[in-house]
Amino acid sequence: MSRKLICGVDYGTTFIGVCYAWSDAENVSDIHIVSSWPSTGSTGGDYGHQSQVASRISYQPAEQWxxxxxxxxxxxCWTKLLLDRHTIATEYDDKRLREVDGGGILTLPSWKSAEEVVTDFLTHLYKHVMKYLATIITAPILDLTAIEWWFTVPAVWSIRAQEATRKAACKAGFGSRPGDTIHMVKEPEAAAMASLHLTTRENKQLIEVGDGILICDCGGGTVDLASYLIKSITPKLQLDQVCVSEGGKCGSTTIxxxxxxxxxxxxxxxFTKLPQSRKGASSKFMGDFERTKRAFGSLTNDTTYGITLPLDVEQSAHYDEAYSEVLVTSTDMRSLFDPxxxxxxxxxxxxxxxxxSGEAVKIKxxxxxxGFGSSAYLQDKVRAWAKTNLGLEVPKLQKHWEAICIGAALCGLEGRGIHNRKARYHIGFVFNMPFRSGIDDEHTAIxxxxxxxxxxxxRMSWVINRGGNITNETQKTESFQRKWLKYSEKKWQLDLWQCISHVAPDWFDEDVKLLGTIDIDLTAVNLTGFPSKRKLSSVHPYKAQRYYRVDYDIAIVPEDDLGYMQFKVLVRGDKVGEAKLRFGD
Known part of the structure; x- marks a missing residue:
């Protein structure tokens, strides 16, 4: 088999990282980070951080990224979060997300959707990475080399947002060449692969088979957590997810x-009347605050930080008029960080x-x-909590920023290390189901x-249950019946529903949300041999028409080897068509 390139892409809210390795790489050290990015000169290697590039795009006066x-x-900026705007908010989401005052932060150009802005940004990224790879391995070799692109997505993201990311990547050019493919992997899964490889390389006694580990991915927009049971370490790392992953939109951009x-x-x-070029996410002012934020730690002595921003205000405890600096104390920083x-x-x-409690797995x-996981202040607070409440040490990781990206590439090199995953949602259908005596309402029976x-x-029929085990081979089916006249069209739509409640309801309630609509086509099915029955026509009451009943199954593959949800239509056990999931507005 010819060698491939395996490329990990960690598309974060504030920064995006890309790494690559040959498919026959044997060590983490064989995975290389893309560290050269286009810049204006004044912003090159923004704040000395070149292992990733800022996730932002501008359209005027010219399209830049x-x-x-x-x-x-x-x-x-932060446009990635808008891909998940339809999801149910969690108690940990930052309430200010809906109060941002524009200036490119969680806003869109009037002529673009979130998906289009993300596609535009990823198009620039794809062109640059391909150009970069051509300089590393030469253009002729790159033309002959297939690439597996491994994109990471937050574990707490909706299925809709995951699909939006995949579509944007496809439209941007990823996976467009013959032989190239796009895979999706959850961020905590990628983080587990990378962090365990990196930490065990430095300390082989850190983990053992049977240990429980908790991965906490603290990024710019989201915080994702997932717990795993270590099933094997050699020859390959294999993990089982212990419980449903949790998280929220409460990353470092909350600060x-x-x-x-x-x-x-x-x-x-x-301050509020300043143009966004002076106070927005890509301004020098916020760049200086970013440096302050990264340097701030709980062991820092009481310090006053000066951040340049000319304002029409007088000298005060909060503003140095002589140096045109806003003054931020350590107490101020703690008040920003602590929530x-x-x-x-x-x-x-x-x-x-x-x-x-669920799997009785002890977290060791x-x-x-x-990126936010590298914060000294956050690390010290988490270490103090873990030691006091759990008696655990939190190991230091050398590559917080790059871990997700490297882990994505490791999934391509070694296979997805997580065998059993836990479904985050109940997923199912609503239809007329057999009556349950003593449970269902007699007055509504038909x-x-x-x-x-x-x-x-x-009544709701849940095919996939929250917390249920899912592997790449998992296939869940639901049986349906459809009645047709012989020559009527055999195309229709079926709604697919989701619910994040711990206990799935039998009937619609406020937690049951429309996931999408499945387009079904059974045109190829021959009705001969299926049960039939004549029924008087409502139009011609003295004329009976023959109806055929087709029993069919919809098979749901929650997550295939590419990381996608797939659907198949089965009649008498044979696959007769695909079912396409469409998301509404």
């Missing part, structure tokens, strides 16, 4: 939004309890990854005219 955006251009709120409270219109840190610790506690190690079976209408 990443570090190449001119400082005064309006940049659209940025709180900082903006602090500036508004202190300086009022002098986010509290959310992270609450999520950790929730995940530990779920792991040890907690590993922090992600009798099927075709077979005389007593049924209860519009």
């Amino acid at each position: 990443g570090y190449a955006i001119e400082p005064r251009a309006e940049a659209f 940025d939004r709180a900082f903006h709120g602090l500036m508004q409270d202190r300086f009022g219109e002098s 986010v840190v509290d959310h992270v610790i609450a999520l950790l506690e929730q995940q530990v309890n779920a792991s040890e 190690t907690i590993i922090l990854v992600g 009798i099927d005219w075709f077979d005389g079976v007593k049924r209860t209408p519009n």
